[in-house]
Amino acid sequence: MKPQLRAxxxxxxxxxxxxxxxxxxxxxxxxxxxxxxKPRAVIDGIAEYYRNDYANIHRGVYALSARSTxxxxxxxxxxxRFLNAADASEIVFVRGATExxxxxxxxxxxxxxxxxxxxxxxxxxxxANIVPWQFLRERLGIKLVIAPVDETGxxxxxAFERCFTPRTKLAAVTHIANVTGHVVPVAEVVRIAHAHGxxxxxxxxxxxxxxxxxxxxxxxDFYVFSGHKCYGPTGVGVLYGKRALLNAMPPWQGGxxxxxxxxxxxxxxxxxxxxxxAGTPDISGVIGLAMALDxxxxxxxxxxxEHEEALTRHAVEQxxxxxxxxxxxxxxxxxGAVSFEVEGIHPHDLATVFDQKNxxxxxxxxxxxxxxxxxxxxxxxxxxxxxYNDEADVAALIGAVRAAQRIFRD
Amino acid sequence: xxLRELYQDIILDHGRHPRNFxxxxxxxxxxxxxxxxxxxxxxxxxQLNGEQxxxxxxxxxxxxxxxxxxxxMTEILKGKTLREAxxxxxxxxxxxxxGAPVAVPAELEEDEERLxxxxxxxxxxxxxxxxxxxxxxxxAAVQGGGLAPIKTE
Numbered sequence: 001m002k003p004q005l006r007a008x009x010x011x012x013x014x015x016x017x018x019x020x021x022x023x024x025x026x027x028x029x030x031x032x033x034x035x036x037x038k039p040r041a042v043i044d045g046i047a048e049y050y051r052n053d054y055a056n057i058h059r060g061v062y063a064l065s066a067r068s069t070x071x072x073x074x075x076x077x078x079x080x081r082f083l084n085a086a087d088a089s090e091i092v093f094v095r096g097a098t099e100x101x102x103x104x105x106x107x108x109x110x111x112x113x114x115x116x117x118x119x120x121x122x123x124x125x126x127x128a129n130i131v132p133w134q135f136l137r138e139r140l141g142i143k144l145v146i147a148p149v150d151e152t153g154x155x156x157x158x159a160f161e162r163c164f165t166p167r168t169k170l171a172a173v174t175h176i177a178n179v180t181g182h183v184v185p186v187a188e189v190v191r192i193a194h195a196h197g198x199x200x201x202x203x204x205x206x207x208x209x210x211x212x213x214x215x216x217x218x219x220x221d222f223y224v225f226s227g228h229k230c231y232g233p234t235g236v237g238v239l240y241g242k243r244a245l246l247n248a249m250p251p252w253q254g255g256x257x258x259x260x261x262x263x264x265x266x267x268x269x270x271x272x273x274x275x276x277x278a279g280t281p282d283i284s285g286v287i288g289l290a291m292a293l294d295x296x297x298x299x300x301x302x303x304x305x306e307h308e309e310a311l312t313r314h315a316v317e318q319x320x321x322x323x324x325x326x327x328x329x330x331x332x333x334x335x336g337a338v339s340f341e342v343e344g345i346h347p348h349d350l351a352t353v354f355d356q357k358n359x360x361x362x363x364x365x366x367x368x369x370x371x372x373x374x375x376x377x378x379x380x381x382x383x384x385x386x387x388y389n390d391e392a393d394v395a396a397l398i399g400a401v402r403a404a405q406r407i408f409r410d
Numbered sequence: 411x412x413l414r415e416l417y418q419d420i421i422l423d424h425g426r427h428p429r430n431f432x433x434x435x436x437x438x439x440x441x442x443x444x445x446x447x448x449x450x451x452x453x454x455x456x457q458l459n460g461e462q463x464x465x466x467x468x469x470x471x472x473x474x475x476x477x478x479x480x481x482x483m484t485e486i487l488k489g490k491t492l493r494e495a496x497x498x499x500x501x502x503x504x505x506x507x508x509g510a511p512v513a514v515p516a517e518l519e520e521d522e523e524r525l526x527x528x529x530x531x532x533x534x535x536x537x538x539x540x541x542x543x544x545x546x547x548x549x550a551a552v553q554g555g556g557l558a559p560i561k562t563e
Binding site: 344345346347348349351352353356363364365369372378379407408 | 413414416417422426446447448449450451471472473474475476534536537540
């Protein structure tokens with residue numbers, strides 16, 4: 001099933017692994033930051049799992065259920081290896097990064113935070129790393145402290161450190177900004193937070209598809225990502241949590257599979273990770289996610305990172321060279337996404353013109369309204385990249401910008 | 411569909427040089443419209459004299475379609491009655507969303523036709539809400555407005 005290891009990286013060959021490009025000839029897909037396309041290995045692999053091995057997990061004594069359970073738990077081991085976590089029990093399967101953050105807020109946050117305690121987030125966060133903490137603020141009376149970005153839109157580390165007080169219990173920060181593709185120096189973020197006795201949650205939605213993430217080297221306490229952004233299916237994501245933290249956290253959803261015993265008087269609960277996985281999970285999603293991670297490994301994660309860095313740099317250069325185009329936050333370390341403005345043309349109009357040229361980009365606030373407000377922009381156009389993109393896609397992007405400029409020329 | 415049909419000269423002109431693009435000093439009614447998907451924001455101001463729209467203006471930041479739509483709307487609605495405005499919006503809404511056509515009285519036909527350049531959005535489903543945002547804000551203003559959240563497609 002697994003594609004062969006390639007000595008030399010060839011986006012054209014990679015692209016042939018993605019049926020969407022066969023079925024949509026000419027598609028220039030530049031919206032991987034929103035969701036990645038799926039390789040044949042994942043699409044066919046999920047179908048094969050349903051054909052050969054499907055049954056509910058952790059329940060049946062029959063061989064088929066045991067086989068299905070084995071595949072599900074093998075997927076957990078694949079994720080553990082992918083993140084270099086110490087133990088598979090530190091990998092909790094959730095619906096996506098959003099659910100992972102909500103789980104931490106509602107289980108860890110509600111148990112270990114007291115009124116007046118502080119949670120630091122940054123100005124560049126996705127709504128998914130803002131709203132769960134606002135819920136907790138409403139519920140518990142915690143304080144939400146916002147670490148500012150600098151003029152380029154990158155995290156201001158000195159200002160970040162000044163956000164910490166003796167009441168700071170958690171810093172929840174993105175690994176890569178989804179609007180600008182800025183890489184946050186997360187090792188520094190973790191060091192600073194730990195120096196102040198706070199835990200750290202990192203949002204790895206944009207990082208896991210592009211960087212080699214090692215949670216033990218980072219020493220972060222929680223790490224979340226979504227499967228669908230790293231070439232896996234929708235509906236599945238991962239919460240990594242250090243063993244000791246997960247052990248101390250109460251369940252957040254009750255149901256089957258997360259219990260040891262249930263009586264009408266009281267119930268007792270499983271150890272992590274199953275304590276946090278109530279009900280029948282997205283079994284095929286989890287298995288599909290493992291296939292996607294294997295697919296990335298088969299290409300090589302260093303190769304993926306080099307390719308994305310080079311393509312992002314190329315796109316920034318090419319866009320910056322077009323008169324009337326401004327790249328947001330150009331100059332900072334950037335990977336995978338480029339937000340830009342074209343003078344006199346609203347991003348929404350750009351996206352419509354682009355669509356007519358078969359160039360799929362994202363226009364809008366990218367689920368980061370406070371960040372957009374800070375940048376002084378109601379909306380941006382964003383091109384983002386995956387392993388199947390190449391310089392021809394950037395050329396098509398530039399061609400579409402020029403086409404829009406012709407239409408809107410005075 | 412050709413982009414030129416969507417971005418006709420009249421749209422580009424109103425998009426770049428919107429008419430009645432200012433706040434009213436003492437509006438009798440106003441409402442904010444916001445499309446959280448794309449960040450478009452519009453505020454519609456009204457000076458109502460009973461059922462009569464004495465003055466209407468707008469402010470905001472948006473794409474060419476939403477700005478042009480707001481601009482054309484203010485030109486057309488000035489001097490109309492609320493009932494006439496309702497008929498025009500109904501007819502326009504039906505055209506851009508592909509709903510059942512709404513007949514307008516003869517005296518409103520010319521105004522309705524002025525909105526035709528905007529009906530190109532019906533083949534661009536993601537853009538329909540751009541064309542209707544100002545109209546929804548107008549409706550919200552008439553119904554009490556202020557900061558009331560308004561509906562978009």
